[in-house]
Amino acid sequence: MEVFSQFIQLFFSGLTIGSIYALIAIGFVVTYNVTGVLNFAQGEFAMLGALTAISLSGAGLPLWAAISLAIAIVVLIGALFEKTAIYPARHSSGATLIIITIGVSFVFRGLAIFIWGTQPKSLRPFTANDPITIFQAVLLPQNLWAIAISLVGVFSMGYFFNKTYIGKAVSACVVNKFAARLMGIHPEKMSLIAISISAGLGALAGIVIAPISGASYNMGMMLGMKAFVAAVIGGLTNAPAAVVGAFLLGILESFAEGFWSAGLKDAISFALLLMMLFVKPNGLFAKATGKRV
Amino acid sequence: MKRNGQVLLTVEHITKQFGGVVAVNDVSFDVNKGEILAVIGPNGAGKTTLFNIVTGILAPSSGTVRFNGTDITGKKPYQIAQLGMTRTFQNLEVFTNMSVIENVMTGAHRNMKTSFLQAGLRVPSVKKEEKAVEEKAMRCLEKVGIAHLAYERAETLPYGNQRLLEIARAIAAEPALILLDEPMAGLNDEESRWLVEVILQLRKEGLTFVFVEHDMETVMAISDHIVVLDNGVKIGEGTPEEIYRNKAVVAAYLGEEETVC
Amino acid sequence: MHERRLGTWLFALGILLFPLIVHSNYLLSILIMIGFYSLVCNGLTMLMGYAGQISLGHAAFYGIGAYTTAYLSATHGWSPWLSIIAGAVISAFIAFIVGIPTFKLKGHYLALATLGFGVIVYTCFKEFTSITGGMNGFFGIPSIKLFAWEFSNDARFYYLIWTVVLLSLLFSQNIIHSRVGRALRSIEGSEAASDAVGIDIMRYKLQVFVYSAICASIAGSLYAHYVTFINPQAFDAMLSIYFLIMVITGGASSIWGAVIGSSVFVLLSELLKEVVPLVFSNAGGEFEIVFFGVLLVVMLIYMPNGLTAAWKKITGKWRTSTTLSPAAKGGGGR
Ligand SMILES: Nc1ncnc2c1ncn2[C@@H]1O[C@H](COP(=O)(O)OP(=O)(O)OP(=O)(O)O)[C@@H](O)[C@H]1O
Ligand SMILES: [Mg+2]
Numbered sequence: 023m024e025v026f027s028q029f030i031q032l033f034f035s036g037l038t039i040g041s042i043y044a045l046i047a048i049g050f051v052v053t054y055n056v057t058g059v060l061n062f063a064q065g066e067f068a069m070l071g072a073l074t075a076i077s078l079s080g081a082g083l084p085l086w087a088a089i090s091l092a093i094a095i096v097v098l099i100g101a102l103f104e105k106t107a108i109y110p111a112r113h114s115s116g117a118t119l120i121i122i123t124i125g126v127s128f129v130f131r132g133l134a135i136f137i138w139g140t141q142p143k144s145l146r147p148f149t150a151n152d153p154i155t156i157f158q159a160v161l162l163p164q165n166l167w168a169i170a171i172s173l174v175g176v177f178s179m180g181y182f183f184n185k186t187y188i189g190k191a192v193s194a195c196v197v198n199k200f201a202a203r204l205m206g207i208h209p210e211k212m213s214l215i216a217i218s219i220s221a222g223l224g225a226l227a228g229i230v231i232a233p234i235s236g237a238s239y240n241m242g243m244m245l246g247m248k249a250f251v252a253a254v255i256g257g258l259t260n261a262p263a264a265v266v267g268a269f270l271l272g273i274l275e276s277f278a279e280g281f282w283s284a285g286l287k288d289a290i291s292f293a294l295l296l297m298m299l300f301v302k303p304n305g306l307f308a309k310a311t312g313k314r315v
Numbered sequence: 316m317k318r319n320g321q322v323l324l325t326v327e328h329i330t331k332q333f334g335g336v337v338a339v340n341d342v343s344f345d346v347n348k349g350e351i352l353a354v355i356g357p358n359g360a361g362k363t364t365l366f367n368i369v370t371g372i373l374a375p376s377s378g379t380v381r382f383n384g385t386d387i388t389g390k391k392p393y394q395i396a397q398l399g400m401t402r403t404f405q406n407l408e409v410f411t412n413m414s415v416i417e418n419v420m421t422g423a424h425r426n427m428k429t430s431f432l433q434a435g436l437r438v439p440s441v442k443k444e445e446k447a448v449e450e451k452a453m454r455c456l457e458k459v460g461i462a463h464l465a466y467e468r469a470e471t472l473p474y475g476n477q478r479l480l481e482i483a484r485a486i487a488a489e490p491a492l493i494l495l496d497e498p499m500a501g502l503n504d505e506e507s508r509w510l511v512e513v514i515l516q517l518r519k520e521g522l523t524f525v526f527v528e529h530d531m532e533t534v535m536a537i538s539d540h541i542v543v544l545d546n547g548v549k550i551g552e553g554t555p556e557e558i559y560r561n562k563a564v565v566a567a568y569l570g571e572e573e574t575v576c
Numbered sequence: 577m578h579e580r581r582l583g584t585w586l587f588a589l590g591i592l593l594f595p596l597i598v599h600s601n602y603l604l605s606i607l608i609m610i611g612f613y614s615l616v617c618n619g620l621t622m623l624m625g626y627a628g629q630i631s632l633g634h635a636a637f638y639g640i641g642a643y644t645t646a647y648l649s650a651t652h653g654w655s656p657w658l659s660i661i662a663g664a665v666i667s668a669f670i671a672f673i674v675g676i677p678t679f680k681l682k683g684h685y686l687a688l689a690t691l692g693f694g695v696i697v698y699t700c701f702k703e704f705t706s707i708t709g710g711m712n713g714f715f716g717i718p719s720i721k722l723f724a725w726e727f728s729n730d731a732r733f734y735y736l737i738w739t740v741v742l743l744s745l746l747f748s749q750n751i752i753h754s755r756v757g758r759a760l761r762s763i764e765g766s767e768a769a770s771d772a773v774g775i776d777i778m779r780y781k782l783q784v785f786v787y788s789a790i791c792a793s794i795a796g797s798l799y800a801h802y803v804t805f806i807n808p809q810a811f812d813a814m815l816s817i818y819f820l821i822m823v824i825t826g827g828a829s830s831i832w833g834a835v836i837g838s839s840v841f842v843l844l845s846e847l848l849k850e851v852v853p854l855v856f857s858n859a860g861g862e863f864e865i866v867f868f869g870v871l872l873v874v875m876l877i878y879m880p881n882g883l884t885a886a887w888k889k890i891t892g893k894w895r896t897s898t899t900l901s902p903a904a905k906g907g908g909g910r
Contacts, residue, residue: 120684292699296693
């Protein structure tokens with residue numbers, strides 16, 4: 023029973039962190055699909071969302087208002103980021119664009135130090151946080167919130183891209199930019215929409231995790247890189263697969279930490295990343311293609 | 316069907332599928348030493364795909380390619396090039412980050428010896444080799460007529476000269492066979508005529524050419540032998556006169572060409 | 577004499593005379609830091625600038641060099657010279673093994689793989705406490721001796737590091753203007769075309785990766801002997817990105833890009849450390865990364881080929897030079 027309860031405990035914390043990775047990873051995939059940019063600043067949106075929400079709620083706003091406003095602000099920051107850094111460089115090579123997003127992530131992190139300092143802060147839980155005991159494993163309601171919100175996020179994204187007009191327009195750009203243009207869709211506008219949405223998803227992820235593990239200026243980098251690993255497991259272009267990858271990674275990390283060593287869990291995630299890249303670079307579900315000459 | 320001469324390249328029952336599309340379908344032909352062979356066919360006939368298979372960029376779904384007696388199917392592109400087969404590209408692939416002459420010197424890579432360590436320490440043999448290869452590159456540029464541009468940055472060259480540069484780079488490797496993928500595309504009449512002259516001159520010096528071309532006048536004028544592809548299938552083969560007389564070819568390709576133009 | 581050799585000699589002379597003219601330990605220590613980074617960036621410029629292969633993990637080799645020499649010389653009493661070489665050999669070996677699968681990847685995937693590699697190595701520094709001392713750090717790394725001569729003060733160390741930097745710059749410059757250098761650049765220019773002229777792309781990517789790893793490793797080893805105390809945080813992913821900033825700032829159109837990029841980076845961070853607290857009194861930590869972020873974005877959008885290229889454009893020296901025809905022969909470019 024001892025081992026079983028530990029198992030349940032680890033499984034749930036894996037699902038929690040996995041759900042955070044999932045939200046950020048969807049943002050990666052959406053951005054990558056529409057703009058071809060691998061956005062290293064994606065994790066910083068989580069940091070910005072969390073810290074903004076903490077400040078707003080500290081200023082006296084009710085929690086729901088602080089959260090909504092924080093997400094809206096980060097969406098605007100995302101749009102600004104697209105206009106100032108991605109759009110002017112849209113014709114650059116993939117590597118150049120990656121490095122630009124790294125530069126932007128530095129800017130976000132530095133500004134966060136300036137605004138919020140280096141001390142970690144925390145957000146109060148969404149609801150009363152009395153532990154619930156299931157099979158002797160202790161769970162916090164906030165964990166359930168995290169999992170539930172990310173699932174809602176995942177499904178509403180699915181709905182958005184497959185059912186709404188704008189969502190379909192964005193998807194059309196992914197399939198064929200040229201044809202999309204003929205249909206009267208502007209790929210440039212879609213790039214703006216995609217990055218703004220991704221920013222909002224990132225902010226949501228940061229806000230959800232803030233009551234559990236706190237928030238600080240440097241939380242974005244690792245979250246972002248882990249979400250990368252998840253997206254790569256899913257093949258970088260497939261959002262549902264990235265979500266599956268995110269949960270797999272969260273659970274793997276949680277068990278590695280519980281049964282082995284907290285310090286080595288990062289090494290394990292990145293070893294998984296390398297293995298995926300070396301063995302199945304296009305994800306668990308895809309086939310390779312090369313440049314045509 | 317048999318031609319006289321020594322066979323340099325043999326393409327045997329090559330088939331290439333991309334998913335459902337059969338881009339090249341059971342194509343066979345020989346290329347003789349010293350000959351100019353044209354591969355013609357409408358857009359999407361599979362010409363570039365065939366080139367990519369022969370040069371090792373793509374692996375065929377089935378069939379074999381033999382070059383100079385050795386089976387080169389499945390070999391890597393650089394290994395095939397090292398055996399003495401170079402090519403130019405339909406959509407130019409000039410090294411835009413180098414000068415014109417460095418492009419050509421890069422072409423001579425396979426006949427040079429300098430290793431990483433030797434280069435870094437600049438042992439005396441490196442200096443000698445560099446000097447020799449630069450002179451050789453200059454001669455190659457002279458052959459195609461752009462020696463005066465040797466020290467310009469390659470990316471500043473106009474389109475036609477970039478095509479010539481690709482040829483100079485290809486001959487710097489001292490190959491036995493050169494594959495030209497639509498060498499005249501985008502050239503004006505004068506440039507095309509010069510290019511024909513260059514090719515004929517190089518052939519005289521012993522080079523063998525396989526080329527893809529849409530301009531029938533040029534094809535008929537300079538090729539010794541023509542292979543016609545349509546929809547991935549070889550629908551005809553022979554001398555220019557034979558191709559003119561071949562009803563299937565005229566129907567499937569030349570006829571279509573005329574209605575299009 | 578070639579123009580490019582003349583530049584090198586003048587630079588060497590400047591390096592030689594500097595400590596005799598300027599007596600400031602602060603400035604010397606800054607130049608020593610620039611030296612370490614120049615050595616790393618020299619190899620990285622070959623890898624990223626000339627061969628066009630991105631690496632976001634070179635802090636790993638810098639760290640492997642540092643920890644290997646620390647462990648062998650402090651714990652096992654090896655001569656630092658030997659332990660530095662051992663570090664370089666280990667780095668070269670790891671680069672080779674890691675490089676084989678890694679360089680089958682391109683673009684994004686290559687960036688991610690090298691980043692992942694860097695994080696894994698960093699985690700190892702942190703976790704293998706019995707060798708590295710973990711987060712507490714590694715103390716008591718001995719200084720380097722040449723016979724009775726000990727590289728213990730800044731002036732002596734300055735000459736040591738810059739001698740190594742100059743030698744490596746010379747080596748790289750020789751590479752660039754050779755068959756090997758052209759092969760490397762052809763990979764950046766067009767992989768399809770370099771394949772088509774018979775260049776074994778994988779082999780050259782591996783060679784230049786190993787070379788860049790050796791440069792980083794030696795720099796890291798020398799750094800360890802200079803500061804005598806190291807800890808894992810000195811070798812995290814941020815450092816890899818700082819290297820990237822230096823290489824991009826300097827640019828790859830000349831081998832001097834490595835020195836220029838490192839100098840700009842070190843001087844800028846020193847300046848920011850002085851100025852930022854005066855302007856924003858409450859800004860602690862690594863606030864200065866804002867400026868590096870902006871620098872990176874602005875460079876890449878407006879000056880993607882770095883300062884050296886911008887300089888060449890301004891002075892009109894666009895024509896590339898070869899053995900027989902130094903740039904001088906051609907005169908103005910466009
Ligand atoms: N890498 C690839 N993946 C999928 N299909 C391909 C690929 N390369 C070529 N094809 C398809 O194979 C067919 C033959 O193409 P190919 O480029 O060989 O024609 P081509 O004769 O060179 O035409 P063109 O005269 O336009 O250059 C076309 O239908 C093309 O779409
Ligand atoms: Mg073609």
